[in-house]
């Protein structure tokens with residue numbers, strides 16, 4: 001059954017921004033999610049603070065950070081539909097005196113009632129250069145589902161068209177799927193970079209923005225048209241734009257009003273583009289050259 005977003009809007013208070021298929025709320029996701037009483041979310045995609053001192057977080061003692069993560073993951077599980085999924089993007093953190101870069105999945109993967117299907121490695125080319133250890137070039141995506149026997153996996157919608165021998169046959173039958181190959185559990189997708197002459201076209205002034213291509217693959221593989229996608233830490237609103245572009249509904253939370261403003265401007269700009277323009281054209285046009293009033 002398709003859920004009308006208006007049905008869940010009121011218990012959450014006044015949205016910061018809304019369209020018929022998109023609700024953005026400014027505030028603490030944990031406080032706000034508690035107001036959603038029923039399991040109505042098909043797919044959650046998010047990247048929380050990593051507890052590494054970025055401008056949008058106050059680092060906590062490790063145990064407190066993990067407890068905090070457990071509390072909002074539990075809420076996500078509670079409001080996820082029986083066939084729903086949760087994709088968690090996380091990186092690395094330092095543990096003083098013990099480790100320089102612990103993969104956060106090692107600490108968090110089983111602290112949830114979800115069932116873990118697999119870890120996907122997101123590999124990218126650009127990043128900080130290191131002299132005394134290998135330059136970090138990956139983050140992880142933990143793919144969880146509520147029911148291991150019954151979940152959405154639209155593989156044909158995300159097949160990799162880059163097949164080496166597409167016409168190779170065995171006994172007259174094509175060996176490869178004509179739609180392309182399974183994209184595997186290592187995804188090479190450029191990171192959103194910043195800096196003079198190296199800034200990604202899609203970059204806003206948010207310091208930890210998802211690439212549109214990364215979220216597009218997850219939305220396509222893990223949900224269907226009309227489904228509700230949620231991001232409890234939406235930042236610059238990447239997941240909202242990708243959901244809208246793929247004809248999904250979106251609900252999201254972000255504690256910092258300045259990031260909410262970035263997301264609202266991006267969504268409005270996307271919605272003003274001609275329908276014929278693809279999401280990737282939108283990303284390629286660039287945020288930095290926009291005539292928005294915001295300081296992108």
Ligand SMILES: C[S@@+](CC[C@H](N)C(=O)[O-])C[C@H]1O[C@@H](n2cnc3c(N)ncnc32)[C@H](O)[C@@H]1O
Nearest residue numbers: 028029056208209210233234235236238254255
């Ligand atoms: C890693 S960033 C997410 C960036 C986002 N994926 C994007 O594409 O721009 C994490 C975000 O979580 C927000 N945040 C931190 N604590 C929060 C909370 N308790 N509730 C909601 N948002 C929070 C931060 O302000 C930050 O924008």
